[in-house]
Amino acid sequence: MKYLSLFVLLLISSQALAAANITARLSHNPVSIDESFHLIFEADSNVDDDPDFSVLSKDFEILSSSQSTNMRSINGSWSLKKSWDLVLISRRAGVFTIPPVPFGADSSPAIRISVKSSTSNNTQGSSGKDAFFLEVSTDRKSARVQSEIIYTVRFLTSIPINRPTLSEPETSDADAIVEKLGQVANYQKMINGVSYNVSELRFAVYPQHSGTLTFKPVLFEGRVTDRRRSSSLFDQFMQSGTLKRLRSKSVSVRIKPRPANVPADAWLPAEKVTIDEEWSEEVTQLRAGEPVTRTLTIKATGTTGEQLNDPEFIDVSGIKQYPDKAVVENLRKRDGITGSRQIKVAMIPTRAGRYVIPEISIPWWNTRTGKQQYARLPETVIEASGIATTAPLQPSADMLQADSQASDQPVEQTATPISADRTVIEPGFWPWVSLALAFGWLTTTLLQFRSRRSHAAVRKPAPLPSILPLARSVEKACNGGDADDTKDALLKWARVRWPAQTITSLADIADLSPPALRDQILALNTALYSRQVSAWEPKALLATFHAFLATRQKTEKTPDSVLQPLYKT
Known part of the structure; x- marks a missing residue:
């Protein structure tokens, strides 16, 4: 064993004196722009220095890399082999030359590679020939600014996909509000006799600017095991499967501005708006000087609670009103968001009498009919009896004491x-007791x-x-x-x-x-x-x-x- 170790050291030392022979090969060629491939470098002796793979980043994205060293004895002859395995995916289609990679003073040879456009049409899939593909759509082709648009992303696959991921939607409107509608919906769909597993995601999008709203392509990533290469020399590198990428098509929606005859402070695009009230006491049996709570709830289908404003509270003579901070909620369903805004108002009649609380009117734009409408809460009549308790306004200095x-x-x-040194009952002012x-x-x-x-x-x-x-x-x-x-x-x-x-x-x-x-x-x-x-x-x-x-x-x-x-x- 001692002599064997010495022999290995001498072998390595002798190989270090000579230039390393470096080879480079691909797992397959041509490759597709939407799938990963392996680039393997092998050296039969120690290289001069660690490799610099940055020269590859111009045309390829490096997903992962690994390194291994093997020593073999064949018929008494020892050999050293070092390997570097890179998982790459091309940034674009075309024919490229993978440049030499420097290993210090050593370098690898250049390799020609052909990158084809997508193996899947990504967004069609209706022929049923694609193993997996993406579909994206919107529920309308045009909409008003700040109104709700439902953006749907579907991934369909007929084969198992490992570790799937999907990028978040992005739009050309940097200020657009994007809200996810629930979790992923999974179901099956038959296309030309082929059964596909469908994963569907929906988003509610609220553009903040008029013009053309473009939904940028979403990116799907997943790993697929290629059975055709299961017995190839690359099995050791393919255990996690080949990375596949799909990019959806882009979708555009025309965003129309707010109508000129609608003021900015009255602009509320929605499918439906309601306002309701609830009182903590019977409104005809109130007491002067005692507070009662009025709860107002505004609900709007097709918008978020953050887009709703507090109603205007008109002063009523003889009634003091103290609105509390509003509570905002959003109910997310697959067909959109229903926002709500709830305000509690403490109201105190200062004297007995009959009071009329004015009507509340909220203007809103009906996105279905394209017309301005009003959500109305009718006037409310309340009655208070009794006399409000009054307090002196000039307190004495001894009150706190x-x-x-x-x-x-x-x-x-x-x-x-009563102090400790005083009797409880005064003896009186009569000395003749x-x-x-x-x-x-x-x-x-x-x-x-x-x-x-x-x-x-x-x-x-x-x-x-x-x-x-x-x-x-x-x-x-x-x-x-x-x-x-x-x-x-x-x-x-x-x-x-x-x-x-x-x-x-x-x-x-x-x-x-x-x-x-x-x-x-x-x-x-x-x-x-x-x-x-x-x-x-x-x-x-x-x-x-x-x-x-x-x-x-x-x-x-x-x-x-x-x-x-x-x-x-």
Whole structure:
């Protein structure tokens, strides 16, 4: 073994001194432009350097390459063979000379190759003679700008195809919107007695410019095992099959501009457009000062939800409207897209009465009839009763302090703050009270003190962050006029104010607030999230917030809640 290794080294060294003999051959010739072929280089000794295959890239695309080294002993004579296998596909048809490939100082010989045009007509296939082919089509020859065009790609094959891929559609309109319609549909089709497996893809395309819209050829790639070469010398290179490429024909559609008599802001090409509404309450039984939610849903067949605009909300005297951010959805079917846009509007009647919500009209262009139409939502009559709750607009400086102390007291306390060193019941302003009354007063005080200690031990709530600094943060944010800071401060305050509730948004706070404060919080929410420009009033929000802090104790607690335990003993 030792002598054998030494012999191999000497053989390699001796071959390195001489120029390597390099050969080049093709797996087959002629070849087709839509299929791959192998170019194999072999050297009978070590080459001067690694090969430079970049000289091939002008006329051919290199799909893959591999290298191998073999040593053989035949009748006691040793030989070395190195091989390089390249998988190529031609960039165009014609007769070419594959140039010499440099291996350092060594080089391969040049080879002539003939590249034929496609072996398949790619797009016809109706004769049933092609093993596989592509079909592309559009559902119309002309369309209006921004209207929907259905582009269909079909791949038909009568033989097994491995690792098939298909390029995405491209158009001459760089701004065109292309949406895939579902997954690949697979079915079978008979053509002249030949059964084909069909893979079909559909796309919805929305051109953004008038003129000629050209769909560029789509490219299909797949690998086919050639049984005719299954016993050839190239079996070792053909295990994955021959790469086949198909290019579809290009398709053009004439895109007509928007009609001159249709304004740009009223241009909405579609097959059908509807608008509906839904109310969270019975519209004839509303209460003044209490919000009701009106949900508007616009649906359009043959367009996307992104192409729909919010309707115009006309002001109604006595009604405050706060539209929320629209929710856009697209329902994709094989025959196209149905887009929808849903807007929730919080509406608050400020006083009792009968109100007429105006009709909503949405202009759109019917792509089937070629005429302008309108989707209409009839006017709605609502009725509100009662009196809206009003709040004082001049809060006192002690309101924040009162709310903070009240939130830290046990449930049994009255609305009036009581410090630890004060008695619960004042002795009065009469210095001439009798000794018996004083004794009774003292007894009552002692009984109440015992009751308070007993209830406090049982009902003492879990410690919460002090609400006073949080309320002052709300005041500071309102005074600064910053909507985002005000939202954050309100959320922090509300989570302490209502610890048992899950509060994640301004809408959650509004649901827990009285009408006056709710009104201002909804206005803040609209200013933050509505697509329409909407102002909010920091001073009005702060005033209603102060009023809520000052009146909270009176509306949530009564003196009976404290006095009742005194008379149970």
